[in-house]
Amino acid sequence: MSRIEKQQFRRICGKFASGITVATVLDSTGACHGMTANSFTSVSLTPPLVLICVDHGARIREHFRIGSHFGINILSASQKALSDRFAGSGYDRFEGIGWYPGETGVPLLPDVLATIECARVNVVTAGDHDIVIGEVVHADCRDGEPLVFYGGQYRSLG
Numbered sequence: 757m758s759r760i761e762k763q764q765f766r767r768i769c770g771k772f773a774s775g776i777t778v779a780t781v782l783d784s785t786g787a788c789h790g791m792t793a794n795s796f797t798s799v800s801l802t803p804p805l806v807l808i809c810v811d812h813g814a815r816i817r818e819h820f821r822i823g824s825h826f827g828i829n830i831l832s833a834s835q836k837a838l839s840d841r842f843a844g845s846g847y848d849r850f851e852g853i854g855w856y857p858g859e860t861g862v863p864l865l866p867d868v869l870a871t872i873e874c875a876r877v878n879v880v881t882a883g884d885h886d887i888v889i890g891e892v893v894h895a896d897c898r899d900g901e902p903l904v905f906y907g908g909q910y911r912s913l914g
Contacts, residue, residue: 770906770907770908771906771907772906773904773905773906773911774794774795774796774904774905774906775794775796775830775831775902775903775904775905776792776793776794776830776831776835776839776902776903776904776905776910777792777793777794777796777808777828777829777830777831778790778791778792778793778828778829778831778838778839778842778865778868779791779793779796779808779810779820779826779827779828779829780826780827780828780829780855780862780863780864780865781816781819781820781823781825781826781827781862781863782819782823782825782861782862782863783819783823784822788850788855788863789816789819789849789850790816790829790842790849790850790863791810791814791816791842791843791849792839792840792842792843793808793809793810794905795808795809795885796808796828799889803891803892804891804892805877805889805890805891805892806828806872806874806889806890806892807887807888807889807890808820808826808828808887808888808890809882809885809886809887809888810885810886810888811884811885812884812885812886813884815845817886820876820879820886820888821879821886821888823876824875824876825860825861825862825873825874825875825876825890825893826862826873826874826876826888826890827858827860827862827863827864827871827872827873827874828870828871828872828874829864829865829868829870829871830868830869830870830871830872830897830902831868831869831902831903832867832868832869832900832901832902832903833900833901833902833903833904833912833913834903835867835868835903836903836910838853838865839903839910841853850863853865854866858871858873858894859873859893859894860873860875860893860894869897869898869900869902870895870896870897870898871895871896871897872892872894872895873892873893873894873895874890874891874892874893875890875891875893876888876889876890877889877890877891901913901914
């Protein structure tokens with residue numbers, strides 16, 4: 757059996773619509789870090805577990821590997837610019853961005869559809885990513901439309 761090519765696999769996976777999150781974490785000095793992630797999912801209800809996937813090439817990876825807590829911010833349809841900002845590199849993604857510390861201290865973003873604070877319970881290496889699994893210790897949500905990604909583009913549900 758032959759292996760699927762990377763670009764074809766990316767195109768095929770792009771046929772799965774997903775929401776967009778900004779995953780956040782503090783480093784050992786207390787500085788805020790965040791990244792856009794659509795590789796987020798719930799894992800378990802008892803206990804409540806979620807996961808995100810972090811590319812091995814991402815500088816933020818080590819902070820998720822050693823940090824005791826991380827945050828998930830589920831973006832609303834009006835937050836495309838926030839998604840783009842946290843997807844970029846080469847600058848402080850939090851500079852000029854409003855945020856507040858959650859109950860665990862992790863940085864959370866205002867006006868998102870939901871915030872989830874997690875205690876990191878495991879990190880599993882799989883291919884070129886780390887799967888970071890966290891137990892939900894605090895969460896909140898509000899009504900609104902989600903920011904959706906499909907076929908390599910932002911989409912709306914309407």
